[in-house]
Amino acid sequence: MKRNVLIAVALVLLVAVNVAPLYLLVKQAFTPERESVQWPLSFVPKTLTLVHLKQIVSSANLLNGFVLSIVAALGSTLLSLVLGVVGGWAMARARALSSVVLSVVVMARLFPTISVGIPVAVLFISFGLYNHPWAVGLILAHATVSLPFVLLISYSTFIAIPQTLEESALVDGCSLLGAFIRISVPLARPGIAAAAILAFILSWDEFTYALLLQITNRNLPPLIYYYSSYGNIGTASALSFLMLVPAVVITFVIQKHIKAGYVTGAVKA
């Protein structure tokens, strides 16, 4: 009996600590600004409003942030898939390569974002990629975050696909690359899809590179940071809500495909 009470208390605590902050965010996004500052703060919304969402839709700057976030996420996903899927396949088929590549990947993952980000920003300034209106620099930076995961996921996916399938295609007169494109890639589709979704989310959520590289052409994370710093809680919350929705939906859709291993590696940069 005592044990059941303890479990119940712990569960209530878990729900409160993990759900209440998200509830407060949604509340702030859909109530007028004054309800987010009026003392004492109320946990129950008094009036509901779409004024913050309307503000986002009518502001070129905010809409552009939304577009830039999508552009950066799609661009870096595409780039890391193009490089990583082929690379992962090569690693799976030439095992001698895999240990070299894996050590580079691990090395790359060890460097803190800030240690790489500041010199990258300095270099991008001289290449004209810094604060790029189409976030080209940010795409390149985000691809370095997602590429290690795409390589690892593709590697483990292609290793699970028997090499004999490709070999029989070779016997039938297919080239090695043809066997890869016609036989292995279609079989690896679930793994590639998981890698693509993870790459998208990594870029979508990433804060440090975005803050360092997009100084005025900001995408969503730095925009939210600035709006919150200047006390526009309603707008910052509405932007956060827009950022949160795809992240939550996508993660729960693919939850069963993500093994603990991917998640543990996907820690913030």
Add this chain to the structure above:
Amino acid sequence: MSVRQQRNWFFFLLVLPSLVYLLLLIIGPSFYAVKLALTVPAGIHAPHPTARFPSLVNFSHLFADPEFWLAVRNNLIIPVFSVIVELIVGLCLALLLSQKIVGRGVFRTIALLPFVVPEIVFLIIMKSVFSEHGYLNSVLETSNLSGVFWLEPRSLLALGVVILVDAWHVTPIVFLILLSALESIPTDIYEAARIDGTTGWTLFWYIVFPLLIPAILVAVVLRSIDAFRIFATPLVLLGFEGTPVISSYAYHYWIDYSNESLACCATTVLAIVILALSYLYVKLWKQAERIEG
């Protein structure tokens, strides 16, 4: 060249773009940072009209700055306590949600929720929870308690808040690692323990916990390397001045003073510490494997 060698070259060429990409955009810039750190830029006020390289002047400026040492201190305290909190909470959650309880799937999803929330999003919520006129103080004052200045710059209390907020976001990872370890413990071990009359705390401390140690070590290694990179949490909650850490110190010098040399000195120190720590882990790991094998 044999067919086999040809094939290996072919595969090498396919993986080469990925390697070059990572070397160019991660390893390369890290070395460029070292070069910047060792360069004294030419300036109007500087005695030298041209840039000087190599020079250790930047490092001596860095090490003479008390702010930097404060950042180092915080950069040690926050990760250590954050990892401890994550381990304790993660272990409790894993033990709790491996029980047979109604709606376990839903509670597991809720336990994973913080990890799904983008970093900046949970940070601005936490700011409105802990700020002086935030939700927590609102609750305290309406229940006739006095509010607390949680985010007082440079206070230990604020450091504690940063630790808790940081831990909140990543506890799900530790929870996942420990949960999968718990579930891989064969049930006959529990049965044997039950037959011998072992229950409750004794069962946990003498049987379950020792079996979890490898997973706990994995969690410590993974998390502590990441925890040392702490950047956004103190920056968003308190600003640069409030709780400097090495990353935010470097960011501050770069963005506000355009002093890329000093910024790169700080990030180089951070990178060296993290690489050294990882090297130490690899060494210990190999040693442990030798002892076991």
